[in-house]
Amino acid sequence: MQKLRVGDWILTHNLETMLGNNVEYHYRSSTGEALVVDGGFLVSGVNQQAQVVWAERTFSALSGQATAALTTMSEPSYLHLGGIRNVEVFRRHLQDLQIAIPCDVELIAGEASPLAQPVRSDAIHFGNRFAIQPMEGWDGTAYGRPTELTFRRWRRFGASGAKLIWGGEAVAVSHDGRANPNQLAINKHARIDLYKLREALVAEHQRSIGSVANLMVGLQLTHSGRYSHPNFKDRLEPRILYRHPILDKRLGIPDDYPLLSDGEIRKIVENFHTAAQVAYDSGFDFVDIKHCHGYLGHEFLSAHTRAGDYGGSFENRTRFLREVVAGVRAAAPSLIIGVRLSAFDTIPFKPDSPRSASGKPGPGVPEAFRALLPYRWGFGVDVANPVQADLTEPVQFLSLLGELGIQIVNLSAGSPYYNPHLQRPALYPPSDGYQPPEEPLLRVAQQMQMTHTLKQKFPHLITVGSAYTYLQDFLPYVAQAAVREGWVDCVGLGRMALAYPTLPIDVIRGQPMQRKRVCRTFSDCTTAPRAGLPSGCYPLDEH
Numbered sequence: 001m002q003k004l005r006v007g008d009w010i011l012t013h014n015l016e017t018m019l020g021n022n023v024e025y026h027y028r029s030s031t032g033e034a035l036v037v038d039g040g041f042l043v044s045g046v047n048q049q050a051q052v053v054w055a056e057r058t059f060s061a062l063s064g065q066a067t068a069a070l071t072t073m074s075e076p077s078y079l080h081l082g083g084i085r086n087v088e089v090f091r092r093h094l095q096d097l098q099i100a101i102p103c104d105v106e107l108i109a110g111e112a113s114p115l116a117q118p119v120r121s122d123a124i125h126f127g128n129r130f131a132i133q134p135m136e137g138w139d140g141t142a143y144g145r146p147t148e149l150t151f152r153r154w155r156r157f158g159a160s161g162a163k164l165i166w167g168g169e170a171v172a173v174s175h176d177g178r179a180n181p182n183q184l185a186i187n188k189h190a191r192i193d194l195y196k197l198r199e200a201l202v203a204e205h206q207r208s209i210g211s212v213a214n215l216m217v218g219l220q221l222t223h224s225g226r227y228s229h230p231n232f233k234d235r236l237e238p239r240i241l242y243r244h245p246i247l248d249k250r251l252g253i254p255d256d257y258p259l260l261s262d263g264e265i266r267k268i269v270e271n272f273h274t275a276a277q278v279a280y281d282s283g284f285d286f287v288d289i290k291h292c293h294g295y296l297g298h299e300f301l302s303a304h305t306r307a308g309d310y311g312g313s314f315e316n317r318t319r320f321l322r323e324v325v326a327g328v329r330a331a332a333p334s335l336i337i338g339v340r341l342s343a344f345d346t347i348p349f350k351p352d353s354p355r356s357a358s359g360k361p362g363p364g365v366p367e368a369f370r371a372l373l374p375y376r377w378g379f380g381v382d383v384a385n386p387v388q389a390d391l392t393e394p395v396q397f398l399s400l401l402g403e404l405g406i407q408i409v410n411l412s413a414g415s416p417y418y419n420p421h422l423q424r425p426a427l428y429p430p431s432d433g434y435q436p437p438e439e440p441l442l443r444v445a446q447q448m449q450m451t452h453t454l455k456q457k458f459p460h461l462i463t464v465g466s467a468y469t470y471l472q473d474f475l476p477y478v479a480q481a482a483v484r485e486g487w488v489d490c491v492g493l494g495r496m497a498l499a500y501p502t503l504p505i506d507v508i509r510g511q512p513m514q515r516k517r518v519c520r521t522f523s524d525c526t527t528a529p530r531a532g533l534p535s536g537c538y539p540l541d542e543h
């Protein structure tokens with residue numbers, strides 16, 4: 001007799017089928033999630049770690065051979081990639097975990113490198129396959145203007161050698177839509193401030209790389225919606241589209257808290273139009289209409305339960321995007337439009353309390369969701385089992401981008417607020433997070449595989465992939481293989497660009513990786529700002 005609890009980890013030794021008694025049971029394996037039905041479940045691989053995600057009834061028994069083959073593990077342990085020096089060892093590690101992502105054994109330097117190839121398609125040109133991802137700043141003034149720290153970060157992005165700068169950082173289209181009280185915002189100084197920021201980046205690119213040819217710089221436009229903190233870091237001033245049964249409780253949003261009205265939404269749409277015009281006037285090549293990470297654009301996509309023009313049907317849930325695009329096209333016809341999308345989500349996670357100790361949150365487990373099925377508060381999730389992705393609507397969304405003439409998309413997943421392990425896989429959690437619920441490489445692979453699937457369906461859409469930083473020293477090997485094999489057009493760097501901004505140019509020039517600068521996913525760049533400190537990589541940036 002073997003008892004399991006939600007959150008337990010098991011090892012499945014050479015076992016294909018394990019039988020339980022009257023158990024409806026879900027578990028996550030190292031190759032994805034398996035749905036388990038009454039009376040038994042199927043293990044999709046062998047010799048892998050698996051975690052119980054939820055059990056319908058108390059787990060009662062495993063029979064025969066299965067009982068013997070099952071080992072309960074108290075805490076999973078993960079290989080520290082910083083300790084591996086050899087790419088062959090890393091490839092074996094991927095194989096052992098049955099993680100199917102491409103990884104080259106040798107890097108090609110110079111013009112022949114797949115990562116040095118330009119991307120060209122109609123109006124879009126950029127000179128290599130590295131992008132710097134947007135990273136929100138916590139170092140602007142209270143009025144939303146950049147400071148010297150902001151300029152420094154943008155200059156470092158310019159020195160990276162990446163030829164696609166996806167947004168620099170999220171800029172709020174209005175004061176009330178700021179995610180933190182030091183975030184940049186569109187205000188009366190924005191035209192000149194953004195012009196100077198962009199100029200600083202471009203000048204540094206010229207100085208460090210020698211040419212600004214084929215450099216493409218965009219600005220990410222956002223409204224923080226549910227996560228707005230425009231005035232004080234610890235005072236949430238949410239702007240919500242619908243009542244969320246898990247997040248409202250978590251954020252302390254009362255049942256009678258007002259929803260944004262359709263009229264207020266139209267005003268926000270106009271703010272996006274104005275902001276795009278400002279970006280255009282400041283010299284940006286494109287704007288990103290942000291649809292990721294739990295912010296307002298993303299929340300529209302899951303507004304199934306909202307009444308009125310902006311909720312319910314897919315058409316209504318994408319009305320915001322269509323209206324923003326129409327106004328931007330009218331205001332600045334030659335401005336390119338891109339979208340950053342959380343292409344799938346999962347249930348919000350929390351630290352498992354029985355396994356938490358003071359100062360050390362337990363591993364992440366999903367919030368209870370059984371009573372919420374079919375689940376109507378997510379985008380890109382299976383409504384019958386929302387810890388699993390379902391790309392049906394994301395595919396529809398990318399078709400819509402094509403209809404709107406949008407040729408470039410940046411694919412991400414989840415949210416840093418409620419499932420950071422999915423959005424930015426890490427070995428060490430941020431202060432408000434949880435220990436990794438599973439081998440973090442699984443979530444890197446899941447984002448890469450999602451991007452690959454969507455790229456195959458939309459070969460003409462230019463894709464930027466996310467969540468590569470956890471690969472650490474092996475990022476260039478995986479990036480090169482992913483681009484070479486057409487999994488993605490361009491590899492986006494988030495945290496790695498804070499810790500080691502010149503990685504792209506080092507790789508393209510065939511310089512050895514500077515191991516001391518490689519991001520080890522300590523998460524201080526998230527924890528520190530949440531404690532009121534300025535943005536940055538605390539362990540590795542000497543500043």
Ligand SMILES: Cc1cc2nc3c(=O)[nH]c(=O)nc-3n(C[C@H](O)[C@H](O)[C@H](O)COP(=O)(O)O)c2cc1C
Nearest residue numbers: 133134135136170424466467468469493494495525
């Ligand atoms: C400090 C920090 C700030 C971020 N701010 C933004 C942002 O403003 N907009 C955005 O789309 N993503 C933001 N992200 C997410 C990153 O762009 C990226 O998707 C994520 O870190 C995963 O990529 P990585 O594994 O390369 O770090 C932020 C990430 C970090 C660490």
Ligand code: SF4
Nearest residue numbers: 519521522523525537
């Ligand atoms: S603080 Fe630095 S090392 Fe830590 S996750 Fe952020 S970028 Fe990486």
